Amino acid sequence: MASHKILVIDDSKVIQRMVREMLPAGNFDVLEAKDGEQGLKLIREAHPNLIMLDFLLPKVSGWEVFQQLQKISNAEGKMTPLVLMSGRKEEVAEKIAEPFEYFEFIEKPFDKKSLIDAIKSAMAKAKKWKPSGKAAAPAAAPKTSAPEAQGGASAAEIQALKQQIAKMQAEMNAMKKQMGQIVNLIKTKLK
Template sequence: MASLKILIVDDSKTIRMQVRDMLPRGSYEVIEARDGVEGLHVIRQERPNLVLLDFFMPRMNGWEVVQTIQADPRLKSIPIVMMSGRREDVEKTVPELFDYFEFVGKPFGQSHLFNAIRSATAKAKDRQEVAAIPMRSPAEVEDAPAVGPNGATELQQLKAEVQQLRNQNARLRTEVETLKKQMAQVVALVRQKLG
């Protein structure tokens, strides 16, 4: 039986086959999905150890899948490698959120894929460690001694809390940008109908 379960989510059958062929036979159980909606269903059912996810797909894009995964405490520790031939477009769409996934630009070779898998796994592990640290209120942080008996540990906790707040802030900014785009589309549609 394979030790790891990997899900490849891409609307291109060719890409899914190429990625499957790059993975060593027998080392992984590979599952495939054709788009984000199907991929999210498979993630919930199969709980893969890793998701290789195309960014631009019909029905639900890769970033929407990542947001849904991050909102579910049972799924948020799954490492994700985002794939796209248009890195600049991905960076514009989700600035400062590469902490949630590793990125590999299409086309890519086997060594790039393995490096991305290692990095995504490390990022997921870091997120788990940060999530395990309980958040403190601003008053608790203010009242805490600068350096206590476990000074290094307290400093690490504060750094983790700051990183968590940065991630939340970045997510909120992305949501605001998405809402602005949607509002602009609605305004354009209304103008078109009225004009």
């Protein structure tokens, strides 16, 4: 019989299967939820020993699930170990201030070693959590000056936008490269 229940909340069947296959056989009962709504229901009903949570989910987002987990943890007086997953760490860091003190983050795609390390780290971090403390507080909103209050952008906001543009450009370049590889593969197959 499995000694640990792991809940994987991810809309990707590939990620769900990957996690199941990477875990040592027989030690884990892997529960799966395809969206945040189903994930919250399983958290309340199954009381998993560990939660792996995708940040971008349908119905109820990973951010909303994270916030509900904070409320559940405070009510129960204990933190369920959490591994937050995303292909873009920046999206997580926009909502939750780093360093991630009470949960672990793993960037998709990941390998078996990274997954096992993240699980071990999440378990250790959850033990440090205290109900009276603020667990992973949201990032503080920047103070606005008079020009910003009148609709102008701050230097920090402009810098953040420039970083987003740079990220998007890098993603577009990667997609162009992949598209070129696909076109070359199709050309090769058509010969």
